Amino acid sequence: MKVLVVGSGGREHALCWKIAKSKMVDEVLCAPGNAGTATVARNVAVQATDVDRLLAVVRRENIGLVVIGPEDALDAGLAEVLREAKVPVFGPGKKGARLESSKVYSKDLMERHRIPTAASRTFDRSGAAKGYLENCDTWPQVVKADGLAAGKGVYVCADLEEGRAAVDAIMEEKRHGDSGMRILVEEFMEGEEASVFAIIDGRTILILETVQDHKQVGEGNKGPNTGGMGVLSPVREISTRLHRQIEQRVLIPTVHAMRQEGIDFHGVLFVGLMMTEGGPRVVEYNVRFGDPETQALVRRWKSDIVPVLLACAKGELETVSPPEWDPRPCVGVVACAGGYPDTYRKGDVIEGLRQADEVDDVVVFHAGTAEKDGAVVTAGGRVLCVTAMGQDVEGARENAYEAYDKIRWEDKFARRDIGLVIREEKPAVTQADDN
Ligand SMILES: Nc1ncnc2c1ncn2[C@@H]1O[C@H](COP(=O)(O)OP(=O)(O)O)[C@@H](O)[C@H]1O
Ligand SMILES: [Mg+2]
Structure with a gap:
């Protein structure tokens, strides 16, 4: 095939x-x-x-x-x-894709089907949105552009001034184009963020291993958000019990909702969650694999992936055996071009790729690269993801950074703390465009 x-x-x-x-x-x-x-x-x-x-x-x-x-x-x-x-x-088809591409659509669906999420209001005029914010007495409030915005369309606003500025940026300055024709203003949820990946064929749910990315550009989770600076799998904090709770309260109701709404979903649902005192609540749905989460998941996925993908595509997921996972942890370090997530240069020749790949248990995945005159050159902000397995997280980290250090181009940088357990601070509100 x-x-x-x-x-x-x-x-x-x-x-x-x-x-x-x-x-x-x-x-x-x-x-x-x-x-x-x-x-x-x-x-x-x-x-x-x-x-x-x-x-x-x-x-x-x-x-x-x-x-x-x-x-x-x-x-x-x-x-x-x-x-x-x-x-x-x-x-998924276009209708299923709207779960990600329209935050208003997905919020309405969650409300109709009582899936736990932040309470919110939708606006199609900036004046009405600002009027609503003026009457808010709890802060922060979260202002979101409706459509796809390359991860830049969400503003966590500490006070009214920031709230007004966010509404203006989205609706008056049209910073996200037509994606900002409508906005959501939503309640701020307190808690730890987590994400879960589930392969869904319209009926059957197959939850994948736990995995977490590192969104912020700086060590210790400082600085602006990016497409993802690194990844760790498994995530010890996410227990099997927690997965069951997420399945019961979020995934099963979501699959029921899809069926009732006529969404024939064959693919991966990647749910962003806030683990609040009242249990898991949905931050957002994505309808595709995450990047760099996928890089770690495929390293740990021991059995053949194709029977699962094919069965999902055909609606026969219940007939395949679930993946076998390598129990060893995987760490992925993203190598970026200098300046990312702001402007960065492209076209620098990358050296040392072969030597990096030869380090024990290492696979280097390319993100923003191209071939030019027989050489591999940089072609994006996130250039590579150096993945490594190890007996424990420390071993995986050592392998990953040993390989990373063999790769050379001008202005290369990465976070040095990928895989270290860091209690999350609240993420910054902007995310970088990617590749
Ligand atoms: N209601 C909320 N309460 C608290 N934080 C939020 C809320 N909505 C979004 N966030 C924060 O903003 C980030 C981006 O929001 P999200 O809805 O995931 O949009 P996108 O990934 O499309 O930019 C989240 O990962 C989370 O940190
Ligand atoms: Mg998100």
């Missing part, structure tokens, strides 16, 4: 790497891919949102399974177009 992975980041390199190991798979294709996917798959020069051309590739190549990485491709309706053409697809 041939498998097509859609996307071009570290998540897609990790998926290609894992899928290529499957006995069921003859060839992996990646559209458009990067310099890393090219080492395990055949890159096809078609953008992830170019639905018509992707359909043509799938037909020409007789693809047996399509795995869609990025949310914009899902939001463009790629999954349903392929499904109409009778191709098994891992990834």
Whole structure:
């Protein structure tokens, strides 16, 4: 069977790497891919949102399974177009994608189905939103742009002044374009954040191993948010008991809600949660694998991933055995281009990749890389994710940083504290654009 992975980041390199190991798979294709996917798959020069051309590739190549990485491709309706053409697809259609691409839609759905989340109000005019904020007597309040905003559309506002500024940024300055046509103002939830990944085929729920990213750019969780500076799996704080609670209170009600709303969901639901005193409450839904979480998950996923992805695509998840997980921890260190998450340079030659890959238990996944004149060059803010296994977290960290230190380009940087247990401070409100 041939498998097509859609996307071009570290998540897609990790998926290609894992899928290529499957006995069921003859060839992996990646559209458009990067310099890393090219080492395990055949890159096809078609953008992830170019639905018509992707359909043509799938037909020409007789693809047996399509795995869609990025949310914009899902939001463009790629999954349903392929499904109409009778191709098994891992990834939800446009309606399911709205759970991520419209925060107003997902909030309404949660309210209709009594899924625990922050109370909120929706506004389509800035004056009304500011009027509401003027009457708020509890702060902070959280102001969110409705649509996709590359992780930059959420503002945790400490007081009225910040609240007004957030409304203006979204609705008057239109900083997130049409994504800011509507906004949510929501109650601030106190607690620890956690996330859970569940593969869902419309009925059956398969919860994956625990994994946590490190959002902020600076060590000790300081500074602005990024697409993710590193990853650790498993996360000891998230117990099996907690997973059961999340399943009962959030995942099962969400699957019921999807069915009642006519969402035929085949893919991964990545739920952002706040563990409040009253139990888990949803911060947001994402409808695709996380990056860099996927890089750690595929390293620990010992059994073949393809039967699970294919069964999910076909609605037969209950028939496959759950993944076998490597009990050893995995640490992933993201190597970034200088200046990230602000402006950064592209096109620097990367050296030492082979030496890094030779370190024990290390796999280097490419995120923002390209090939130029036979060399691998930087092509994004997050350039690589150096993943390592170890007997314990400290061992995994040592391997990861030993490999990271062998990689060279000007201005490379990473956080040195990935995998260390840090009690979270409240994250900053902006996140960086990526690749
Ligand atoms: N109601 C809330 N209470 C507390 N913090 C919140 C709330 N909503 C969002 N946040 C914070 O803002 C971050 C980003 O919000 P989220 O809804 O996940 O949007 P996105 O990931 O699309 O930017 C969250 O990870 C969380 O730290
Ligand atoms: Mg989020």
